[in-house]
Amino acid sequence: MLNQEYPKFEKHSFEGLEFSLSEPITKINLRGKKKEFFTKIGKMLSIILPIEPNTSSSNQLFSTMWLSPDEWLVYFNGEDKQLFKGLFDEISKFNFGSIVDVSDQWICINIKGIKTFDLLSSGSPFNFNNFKQNKNSVTQTLLNHTDVIIHHKEINDINLFVRRSFSEDLWLWIKDSARFI
Amino acid sequence: MFLINCPYCGERDQSEFSCGGEAHIVRPKQPTELSDDQWAEYLFMRKNIKGVQFERWNHVHGCRKWFNMVRDTSNDKIHAIYKMGEKPPVE
Numbered sequence: 374m375l376n377q378e379y380p381k382f383e384k385h386s387f388e389g390l391e392f393s394l395s396e397p398i399t400k401i402n403l404r405g406k407k408k409e410f411f412t413k414i415g416k417m418l419s420i421i422l423p424i425e426p427n428t429s430s431s432n433q434l435f436s437t438m439w440l441s442p443d444e445w446l447v448y449f450n451g452e453d454k455q456l457f458k459g460l461f462d463e464i465s466k467f468n469f470g471s472i473v474d475v476s477d478q479w480i481c482i483n484i485k486g487i488k489t490f491d492l493l494s495s496g497s498p499f500n501f502n503n504f505k506q507n508k509n510s511v512t513q514t515l516l517n518h519t520d521v522i523i524h525h526k527e528i529n530d531i532n533l534f535v536r537r538s539f540s541e542d543l544w545l546w547i548k549d550s551a552r553f554i
Numbered sequence: 555m556f557l558i559n560c561p562y563c564g565e566r567d568q569s570e571f572s573c574g575g576e577a578h579i580v581r582p583k584q585p586t587e588l589s590d591d592q593w594a595e596y597l598f599m600r601k602n603i604k605g606v607q608f609e610r611w612n613h614v615h616g617c618r619k620w621f622n623m624v625r626d627t628s629n630d631k632i633h634a635i636y637k638m639g640e641k642p643p644v645e
Contacts, residue, residue, distance in 0.1 A: 498570065
C-alpha cells in the first residue's frame with residue numbers, strides 16, 4: 374500500500390550545490406492528440422502545451438513539460454483536486470485524451486547551484502552541454518540507473534522528478550555523490 | 555556503447571534504449587489456417603544476421619516511443635532510423 378507520508382529528505386548544502394525535497398506538488402499527466410484536447414487544456418490552464426521536443430512552458434501557476442509527441446506533465450505548487458476533476462470531466466470523460474493524477478507517483482527534488490550539472494553528469498549518460506545553457510529545457514533520462522525527468526527551470530536550478538519508490542535510493546546517491554563533486 | 559538518434563528526442567546514449575528485435579515481420583492474416591510449424595515460424599524464427607538488419611527499438615528511458623532502425627550488427631553502424639509506419643529509407 375502507498376505510504377502517504379512524503380520521504381523524509383532533509384535539505385542539504387554543499388559548496389556550489391543545494392538540494393531539497395519540493396513537495397507537495399501536484400503533477401498531472403496529459404495524453405492526447407485531438408484538437409479538442411489542446412483547446413480544452415489551453416482554456417483551463419491558460420497555457421499552450423509545448424510541441425517542440427525537450428522543452429517546457431510555464432505561466433505564473435503551472436509548468437508543463439514535453440514528455441513525448443502526445444504526452445505532457447503539468448505540475449504546480451500545492452494541491453488542487455478541483456483542477457484535476459475539471460480536466461478529467463472535460464477531457465477524459467469525452468475521450469478527447471487522458472488525464473491522470475500522478476502526484477503520488479513522482480517525487481520532486483530541487484537541485485541548484487553551479488555544480489548542479491557536474492553532479493548530474495557524474496551519474497547520467499545524457500549530454501548536458503546544450504541542456505544546461507537553455508532555460509526551460511526538459512529531458513527524460515537515467516540518473517544512477519533510475520528513470521528521471523529533469524526540468525531546467527532556471528539556470529543552474531532544476532526540478533528532478535523521480536518515481537516515489539526509487540526516490541530514497543536516488544536521494545542517497547545524490548547526497549553521496551555531492552561530496553565528491 | 556553507441557549513440558542513437560531518437561526520431562522524437564534527438565541523440566541519446568544506447569543505454570536509454572531497448573531493442574525489440576527484427577522489424578517488418580508481418581502477422582499472418584488468418585492465423586487459424588496455419589499449421590503449427592508455420593505459426594512457430596512466424597512467432598519464433600528470426601534471421602539474426604551478422605550484417606545489416608532492420609530492427610525495432612524503443613526509447614524506454616525517454617519518450618517511450620517505438621521506431622525502426624537499420625543497423626549493421628557486426629559493427630553497430632546505424633544506416634537509418636525511421637518512425638513506425640514509415641517505409642525503410644534504404645534497401
